[in-house]
Amino acid sequence: MIVMIAPFLWMALSAFKSEKDLGASPTVWIPDEWTLIHFEKLVKLLDIGAHFFNSTLVAVVVTVCNLVFCSMLGYALAKLNFAGKRPVFALVMCALMVPGNLMLMPMFVMVSKMGLIDSYAALILPFAAGAFGVFLMRQFMTAIPDELLEAARIDGAGEWFIFWRIAMPLVKPALATLAIFTFLQSWNNFLWPLVATNDADKYTLPVALATFAIDPTKTNGSNGVLMAGAFLVVLPVLLVFILLQRYFTQGIATAGLK
Amino acid sequence: MATTTPSRRGVPDRTSKVRSGAGAGTGTGRRRGPGLRRDRLSVQNGPGWLFSTPFLVLFLTFMAVPIIATFLMSFTEFELRNVADPFSAEFIGLENYTRLFEDEKFLTSLFNTFYFVVLGVPLTVGAGLFAAVLLNRGVGRMRTVFRVGFYAPVVTSIVAVAVVWRFVLDPADGLISGLASEVGLKSPDFLGSNVLAMPSLIVMAVWRNLGTAMVLFLAGLQGIPTEVREAARLDGAGIWQEFRSITVPLLRPTMLYVSVMTTIGFLNVFEEPFVMTEGGPDNSTLTVSLDMYKEGFSYFHMGYASSMAYVLFTIILAVTLLQLRLLKDKTK
Numbered sequence: 001m002i003v004m005i006a007p008f009l010w011m012a013l014s015a016f017k018s019e020k021d022l023g024a025s026p027t028v029w030i031p032d033e034w035t036l037i038h039f040e041k042l043v044k045l046l047d048i049g050a051h052f053f054n055s056t057l058v059a060v061v062v063t064v065c066n067l068v069f070c071s072m073l074g075y076a077l078a079k080l081n082f083a084g085k086r087p088v089f090a091l092v093m094c095a096l097m098v099p100g101n102l103m104l105m106p107m108f109v110m111v112s113k114m115g116l117i118d119s120y121a122a123l124i125l126p127f128a129a130g131a132f133g134v135f136l137m138r139q140f141m142t143a144i145p146d147e148l149l150e151a152a153r154i155d156g157a158g159e160w161f162i163f164w165r166i167a168m169p170l171v172k173p174a175l176a177t178l179a180i181f182t183f184l185q186s187w188n189n190f191l192w193p194l195v196a197t198n199d200a201d202k203y204t205l206p207v208a209l210a211t212f213a214i215d216p217t218k219t220n221g222s223n224g225v226l227m228a229g230a231f232l233v234v235l236p237v238l239l240v241f242i243l244l245q246r247y248f249t250q251g252i253a254t255a256g257l258k
Numbered sequence: 259m260a261t262t263t264p265s266r267r268g269v270p271d272r273t274s275k276v277r278s279g280a281g282a283g284t285g286t287g288r289r290r291g292p293g294l295r296r297d298r299l300s301v302q303n304g305p306g307w308l309f310s311t312p313f314l315v316l317f318l319t320f321m322a323v324p325i326i327a328t329f330l331m332s333f334t335e336f337e338l339r340n341v342a343d344p345f346s347a348e349f350i351g352l353e354n355y356t357r358l359f360e361d362e363k364f365l366t367s368l369f370n371t372f373y374f375v376v377l378g379v380p381l382t383v384g385a386g387l388f389a390a391v392l393l394n395r396g397v398g399r400m401r402t403v404f405r406v407g408f409y410a411p412v413v414t415s416i417v418a419v420a421v422v423w424r425f426v427l428d429p430a431d432g433l434i435s436g437l438a439s440e441v442g443l444k445s446p447d448f449l450g451s452n453v454l455a456m457p458s459l460i461v462m463a464v465w466r467n468l469g470t471a472m473v474l475f476l477a478g479l480q481g482i483p484t485e486v487r488e489a490a491r492l493d494g495a496g497i498w499q500e501f502r503s504i505t506v507p508l509l510r511p512t513m514l515y516v517s518v519m520t521t522i523g524f525l526n527v528f529e530e531p532f533v534m535t536e537g538g539p540d541n542s543t544l545t546v547s548l549d550m551y552k553e554g555f556s557y558f559h560m561g562y563a564s565s566m567a568y569v570l571f572t573i574i575l576a577v578t579l580l581q582l583r584l585l586k587d588k589t590k
Contacts, residue, residue: 004407004465010433011422022431073313082306088314095321099526099574101547102567105560106327107320109341129316159305188415190529195555206417210533213421223425230418241413242406 015227022224038228046208055205058123059186065128066182067175074137075163095131108195122196133178140174176247205233328564336561354565366541367549375524381464382520386471394479409469420533423462449535452542459530459543471516478512514585518578525574546570
């Protein structure tokens with residue numbers, strides 16, 4: 001347990017240490033003097049606010065899109081009978097197994113051809129509908145009793161109304177799980193945003209941190225600044241996770257076992 | 259057809275007044291006879307496709323097309339100049355693939371990837387199972403604390419985590435060198451050593467991924483009926499025996515899932531070496547994904563990189579199928 005959280009503690013504490021404590025031997029855990037100097041330097045070096053905004057915007061839009069699109073298909077697969085349903089389901093299952101890196105090169109070519117490099121669309125569209133979400137939503141939609149939907153149909157409700165007003169409220173826990181999942185995944189996504197953005201203005205938080213971490217001249221080799229950066233990237237996600245960890249672990253367990 | 263309002267045969271369609279003009283109910287009455295599956299659901303092509311379309315459009319554009327395109331690109335000499343006009347790429351048949359297996363750098367990256375998987379996956383699965391069994395044995399009110407502790411590395415950005423670990427392993431003023439100096443030892447330069455760099459990345463990957471394995475195992479463990487355990491205990495089974503003859507066999511499906519998912523993830527390893535070592539020193543941590551990224555986006559040999567992507571994909575597919583087979587057989 002200590003081993004598990006030690007790196008986080010070390011990071012959090014180091015972000016507030018003075019240079020003297022950072023280089024001290026034997027290791028200083030608790031800073032002798034607490035300082036915000038690394039955060040000040042960081043803000044000068046990176047436009048943290050902009051990267052934070054990029055990450056948040058992309059993650060929110062991706063999450064909303066996934067909730068809507070994946071639920072729609074999940075509902076269709078679970079509760080509607082239509083020609084082509086089996087092939088569509090097979091397609092989703094196959095997509096679950098394809099590693100994301102496989103599509104990297106042509107996706108880059110495609111997105112550059114569309115003129116979308118350095119745009120939010122490039123960061124959002126490829127992730128707006130994930131197979132995992134469909135799979136998860138289908139599982140939960142299947143549990144809704146057919147009688148309920150049939151009754152609504154008899155009462156004359158349209159299929160869209162039934163989906164939106166009857167099915168969706170019934171799968172709220174699943175939606176919460178999918179939302180947390182997608183949000184975190186998008187927030188932490190790295191390879192595609194790295195490829196799809198050249199303009200530092202459009203960097204998401206992890207990309208900004210990485211480009212910054214790889215080039216030691218930018219930080220003058222100061223670990224303190226890097227720890228401050230890592231701290232800011234990790235903190236919001238960790239807080240969200242701690243607050244919602246019940247949904248989260250439940251979601252993995254459900255998705256993993258079915 | 260925007261809305262369809264299927265109604266049962268014989269039931270007056272009340273909506274027709276309200277929604278006159280909207281699509282007429284398709285597929286009513288085409289209810290299958292008893293004995294066929296899904297006879298409860300009527301065929302509703304209209305809404306079915308309507309609900310599928312947004313996903314399918316995005317999916318086909320951003321997944322199916324690129325998957326096929328990667329395949330085609332892998333037979334061409336696709337360079338930076340071709341990005342503007344993809345169809346100008348020269349077709350070179352299997353040349354990329356034959357070149358790959360003479361490319362020492364690629365063979366090194368293949369070796370490194372396997373090294374990472376062969377050591378990393380069993381450690382992750384083992385540690386995850388161990389943590390889950392411990393946690394399941396009652397840490398009582400500490401459960402949430404433990405769950406958060408084990409799971410925190412999973413939810414945080416790999417880039418941030420890698421940056422932190424680079425500092426932890428720093429030979430000058432890192433955490434480990436500090437601890438080592440307190441007992442009078444000198445810490446090696448983990449990431450600067452050809453021999454130690456990869457094991458260091460593996461340790462970090464295990465630390466990062468065991469939370470996922472643990473949560474899945476925990477869910478599996480909670481699915482084992484307590485009666486089975488109690489019966490075993492009454493029969494005089496010790497802790498180890500209970501673990502071996504009850505827990506492990508009943509956890510097989512979870513084990514299968516966890517090892518397959520971990521293996522797929524580890525075969526794709528990219529961020530760890532990218533941020534921590536950039537593949538060095540001397541390519542000792544260059545993985546296939548990283549090699550592919552470098553070829554494709556640093557040198558713009560995108561055709562060549564595409565053939566790497568497909569070799570990796572084929573390996574992943576083969577390993578997954580092999581695992582499914584091996585582990586399934588044992589359950590019989």
